[in-house]
Amino acid sequence: MAKKESTFTSMVLTLVIITTIASFVLATVYNLTAEPIAKSRQAKRTNAIREVLPAFDSLRTSNYLPQTGEDSLEFNFAYQQEELVGIAISTYTKKGYSGEIRAMVGLQPDGTIIDVVALQHAETPGLGDKIEKGKSDWSNQFKGKNPENFNLSVKKDNGDVDAITAATITSRAYCDAISRAYNTYMEKISKQQNQEGEPVL
Amino acid sequence: MNQWKNFTKGFIKENPVFILLLGLCPALGVTTSAINGLGMGLATTFVLVSSNIVVSLIKNFIPDKVRIPSFIVIIASFVTVVELTMEAYLPSLFNALGLFIPLIVVNCLVMGRAEAFASKKDTFSAIIDGLGMGLGFALALTMLGGLRELLGTYSLFGYKLLPNAGDGMLVFVLAPGAFIGMGYMIILFNYMKKKA
Numbered sequence: 001m002a003k004k005e006s007t008f009t010s011m012v013l014t015l016v017i018i019t020t021i022a023s024f025v026l027a028t029v030y031n032l033t034a035e036p037i038a039k040s041r042q043a044k045r046t047n048a049i050r051e052v053l054p055a056f057d058s059l060r061t062s063n064y065l066p067q068t069g070e071d072s073l074e075f076n077f078a079y080q081q082e083e084l085v086g087i088a089i090s091t092y093t094k095k096g097y098s099g100e101i102r103a104m105v106g107l108q109p110d111g112t113i114i115d116v117v118a119l120q121h122a123e124t125p126g127l128g129d130k131i132e133k134g135k136s137d138w139s140n141q142f143k144g145k146n147p148e149n150f151n152l153s154v155k156k157d158n159g160d161v162d163a164i165t166a167a168t169i170t171s172r173a174y175c176d177a178i179s180r181a182y183n184t185y186m187e188k189i190s191k192q193q194n195q196e197g198e199p200v201l
Numbered sequence: 202m203n204q205w206k207n208f209t210k211g212f213i214k215e216n217p218v219f220i221l222l223l224g225l226c227p228a229l230g231v232t233t234s235a236i237n238g239l240g241m242g243l244a245t246t247f248v249l250v251s252s253n254i255v256v257s258l259i260k261n262f263i264p265d266k267v268r269i270p271s272f273i274v275i276i277a278s279f280v281t282v283v284e285l286t287m288e289a290y291l292p293s294l295f296n297a298l299g300l301f302i303p304l305i306v307v308n309c310l311v312m313g314r315a316e317a318f319a320s321k322k323d324t325f326s327a328i329i330d331g332l333g334m335g336l337g338f339a340l341a342l343t344m345l346g347g348l349r350e351l352l353g354t355y356s357l358f359g360y361k362l363l364p365n366a367g368d369g370m371l372v373f374v375l376a377p378g379a380f381i382g383m384g385y386m387i388i389l390f391n392y393m394k395k396k397a
Contacts, residue, residue, distance in 0.1 A: 006264035014263055018271050022278040029282050036289035044292065122300070125233040126353055126374035166371075 044119070049076055049088040051133075052106025052115040056080045066184040073184055084109050087185060090119070093177035097169045098122045101131070105181040112146040115139075116178060128170035138164055142178065152179045208329045211337030213397055217310045218341035219383075219390035224310035228342055229379040231301045235358050238346025240294050241301060242339025244283050246332065249311050251279045253331035256319040272315045273306070280305045310338060341386070348382050349373045 049059070056078035063072040074090040089105045101121040106114035116139050118131045130136035141162060152175045153159030154168060163171035217223045227245070232238045255275050263271050284302045288295045295302075305311065314334055319327040347357055353374035355363040372378045 006266040010264045011267045015267055015270060015274075018274050022274050026278055026281055029285050033285040033289035037285065040289065040292040124375065126368070126371055 045090075048090075048104040048117050048119055049078070049106075051117050052104050053078050053086040053088050054080075054114070056085050064184055064188055066180050067187065068180065068183075073181060075185070075188075086114055089181040089185060091177045091181035093173045093180065095169070095173040095176050096121060096123060097128050097167070097173070098124070101170075101173055101177055103131075103174065103177045103181075105178055107182065107185055110146070111148065111182060111186055112144065113142045113178070113182075114144075116142050116174075118174075123170050124167070128164070128167040130164045130167065131170060131174050136164075138162075139174075147179065147182045152182070204326070204329050207326060208333040211330075211333035211335070212340060213337075213390060213393050215334075215337075216341055216390055217334055217338045218345075219387050220394060221310075221313075222387075223313055224308045224338060225383075227301055227304050227308060228338075228345065229376070229383060230304070231298065232342055232346035232349055232379060232382075233353075233374050234350040235343055235347035237297050238342035238344075239339060240298050242335070242342040244287070244298065244302060245305055245308060245311070245338055246335025247283060248276065248279045248305050249314060249335040249338075250328060250331035252276045252311055252315055253319040253327040254324060256315045257322060257324045257327035260320045268320065269316070272312060272320075276311050276315070277306045310334065345379070345382050345386055348386070349378050352382075353378060 058079045060077045060079070061074060062077075063074055065072045071092065073092075076088040076090070077084060078086050078088065086109070087107045089107065090102065091105055092100055092102045094100055099122045101123070102119040104117050104119055106116070108114055117133055118139070121129070121131065123129050123131065130138050133139060145160075151159040152161065154161045154163040154171050154175065156163060156168060157172070159175070161171065161175055211217060213220075215221055218225065218228045224245070227241055231241045252272070252275050256272060259271075280303065283305070284295075284299075287302065288299070314330060318330045322330070351357055351362070352370050353372070354369045355361060355366050370378075373382065
């Protein structure tokens, strides 16, 4: 069969047909994968919450705006038999070495850090990616610390946090993310206490 | 054309990365570890084979002047299919490669094979060509990723080989290591090509 000639009609027609077929295919695939994708995103989030909190049986989620930064933080209040056992806060920082870092911070109701996991980042492989739990135990130093008497900045900035060797910027950014979660939470409960006497969140 | 030769040419003789120097952006960007290289290579192979099939099937219906935009639409569609499928069923691989998947669209290797091979040959040859070239690309990326992982972290496919040796030569995990590794790989492959 001879090659089609490039007339105006044939060119327009060909592109219309090709793009129409392509959009039908993509719509079908999108519909097929929408559910598994939502599920895997949800699973990722729930796993992170479970990792930073003690056992709980129900979650209540609400969003609060931090004092610094434009985007709101997602607070997941975890209850075990109607008693608040911890708060998992999905926090972020824009001070990372390459782009935004997202982390899940687990706090006890009094503000003590239970654990921290990195959710998403683009830090240098082999250096900054040591903030991940699987890559090094660096982030374990936050466990059980209360930022009230644990200065959340690296030792270079007169804080209490050991920075990752050769990744001070990443370490600083991670501290920034954790402080954002802690400060927003403390601000929230002090407001609540003024109004109602005790933190009913 | 001898189909076996058509298949194997992508591995050494016309290796897309080390001999033809195509698709260098993903080759340098994602190869911080062997598994990342392999994942990217296989994703590209899938797109390459699929786009080669479709391009060779419809080559006679596409007017010459709009063939490039048509190829791009076809390739971009397959890339999106790969991206969605990977996020749905292989979330951990997607976490590592997610950022680079859309880059397959602008990989000159896929475009190059569609233009130089698939749009001129029959479908079967195009499949074999896509498979050979894609696997050659995957081989190159896995080798480069393996080399960088081995020297940079003393591990391979995530397993630590020398547990007590410390952190490894960090420069190989960083961007300069990609270029250094690439240089030595090009020397090696050109040597092998001359011998073969």
